[in-house]
Amino acid sequence: GQQVMQIPQYQHVQEGEDFTTYCNSSTTLSNIQWYKQRPGGHPVFLIQLVKSGEVKKQKRLTFQFGEAKKNSSLHITATQTTDVGTYFCAGSDNYGQNFVFGPGTRLSVLP
């Protein structure tokens, strides 16, 4: 079955440093979503990517979908303490009928 992996598992950065998490799928995806889960909270939708090679930006966050639609990345520029949490990618290979979540990357930001 479809598998989604993420690296790194954990990332500790100093406030102001950049952060990147990578997501890889065992199958070609139709679309991929990114979620953020704060400690003790529930996953909250950040963005969805659909097109091959697509790049989307949300303020300090940059999301990219690979050309082969099997990988994706999330880059945060100049991290802030409010960025703390776990970032999950969720891939679908059937146009959103089922999403398989990755294990997440847990980000800690030291002030």
Place this chain on the structure above:
Amino acid sequence: EAGVVQSPRYKIIEKKQPVAFWCNPISGHNTLYWYLQNLGQGPELLIRYENEEAVDDSQLPKDRFSAERLKGVDSTLKIQPAELGDSAVYLCASSLSGLGWQGSTGELFFGEGSRLTVL
């Protein structure tokens, strides 16, 4: 607009006891999901409903887990009997069907979750 509502937020039971979780999705969302999330891991799908029909329950341990979504709105997830390994957070999510359907972005809206501890 109210979000996805789940109850109870916390439940502590002894093994072999039954437990039930309830979910009220966002109004108008015809797709409902139950996910299980273990500590430090990503959500894992248990079952997906399209209206009242369970269209994907391949990951639901049917010997002890059951779910229903009567009238295609609220849903309940039951475990009977509970085992120690069932301790986890049970997340309910809802969405509009399919990518692009009725203007849907495909976004999943999650509830706060029900944290189960089995002793």
